[in-house]
Amino acid sequence: MTRASDTARLLGAGGTLANDVTISEGSPSIKLNDTDTSRFIDILYGTRNATFRNTMASGEDMDTVAPEIIFSTKDDGETREHFRMNKSEAVFNEGSVDLDFRVESNGDANMLFIDGGNDRLLVRKSDPTNADQAFHLGAGGDDHKMILQGNTVQRLGLQLGTDSRVFLGAATGNHFRVSKQDAGALFDVNPSGNIILGQSGAGIHLGVTSATASNLLHDYEEGTWSPTHTGGAGGGTLSDAKYTKIGRLVHIVFSITFNSGSGQMSVGNLPFTANSHSIGIGKEDNNNGYTVAGDLADNGTTIDLLGTQSIGSPTAYQVGTGRIRFSMTYFTD
Numbered sequence: 001m002t003r004a005s006d007t008a009r010l011l012g013a014g015g016t017l018a019n020d021v022t023i024s025e026g027s028p029s030i031k032l033n034d035t036d037t038s039r040f041i042d043i044l045y046g047t048r049n050a051t052f053r054n055t056m057a058s059g060e061d062m063d064t065v066a067p068e069i070i071f072s073t074k075d076d077g078e079t080r081e082h083f084r085m086n087k088s089e090a091v092f093n094e095g096s097v098d099l100d101f102r103v104e105s106n107g108d109a110n111m112l113f114i115d116g117g118n119d120r121l122l123v124r125k126s127d128p129t130n131a132d133q134a135f136h137l138g139a140g141g142d143d144h145k146m147i148l149q150g151n152t153v154q155r156l157g158l159q160l161g162t163d164s165r166v167f168l169g170a171a172t173g174n175h176f177r178v179s180k181q182d183a184g185a186l187f188d189v190n191p192s193g194n195i196i197l198g199q200s201g202a203g204i205h206l207g208v209t210s211a212t213a214s215n216l217l218h219d220y221e222e223g224t225w226s227p228t229h230t231g232g233a234g235g236g237t238l239s240d241a242k243y244t245k246i247g248r249l250v251h252i253v254f255s256i257t258f259n260s261g262s263g264q265m266s267v268g269n270l271p272f273t274a275n276s277h278s279i280g281i282g283k284e285d286n287n288n289g290y291t292v293a294g295d296l297a298d299n300g301t302t303i304d305l306l307g308t309q310s311i312g313s314p315t316a317y318q319v320g321t322g323r324i325r326f327s328m329t330y331f332t333d
Helices: 004-010
Strands: 021-024 029-034 039-045 048-054 068-075 078-086 090-092 101-103 112-115 120-123 134-137 146-149 154-158 166-171 175-180 184-189 195-197 220-224 228-231 236-246 249-258 266-268 278-284 291-296 303-307 322-331
Touching (some): 166 184, 291 322, 303 322
Antiparallel strands (some): 029 039, 048 068, 101 112, 112 120, 120 134, 154 166, 166 175, 184 195, 220 236, 228 266, 249 322, 266 303, 278 291, 291 303
């Protein structure tokens, strides 16, 4: 407005706004309002408008009455306040409506996103169901309160002083993973609750509060093995061969059914090599239940079966038709 007549109609005596004034050449229009409680500008277009409001009334002192500037919109009869600011705070969405807040950075349209309808704070995303790399806080009633989400292993870093960081995160297959900055995965917990150590030979120190070598349990294994009939005339059929290994301790069991013959009967191909001389014991089922001993040499993988049915030192077991059930416990490296 540049004409004097227009200025005179807009301003009252003393150069102040005397009444509500609408400036319009049609639609949209601008309405200036002055009341006892506030002054505001409405930008109107049909049933829609945007409002810029100062709630400090004319003549009030800023030192005694805190002024507020409020920005709101009206769409088809529904008014929503977006932002207000006074000398002590700035507030977004004072009216607690379903209204989102978004901050855009140079490279990300959703660097900060507040999902007003679902009570979530998100970083680098606007939809918590997307797989983009992001962080979000869940609503008060959610089972999940904080989520780090992405297409690679997502980690929360923890660091004491200048030490290497330890990371907590998720890995492929719905695993929970603990890893170290310069050493990779320390261990995973899989969906069944089983712990998978990240390095071969790693274990658990039992019964102590510091890393003590003699208390380290670093291996457990169980399974079946394939024994061989390596000595003695006559054929033999081996079955039920199983083993359990806890640390360096190995326990084996097997059964052998054999035909008549003579000579030293031996069973080989043990699952682990012995590191000391060991003795096992078995029982012959079909010949009055004679006891059978087994001799395993140091660094050996073959057991020599010995008969113990006569008085005196055990002798090499002479093959006769029958079946022996046998077990032995020994140490390996």
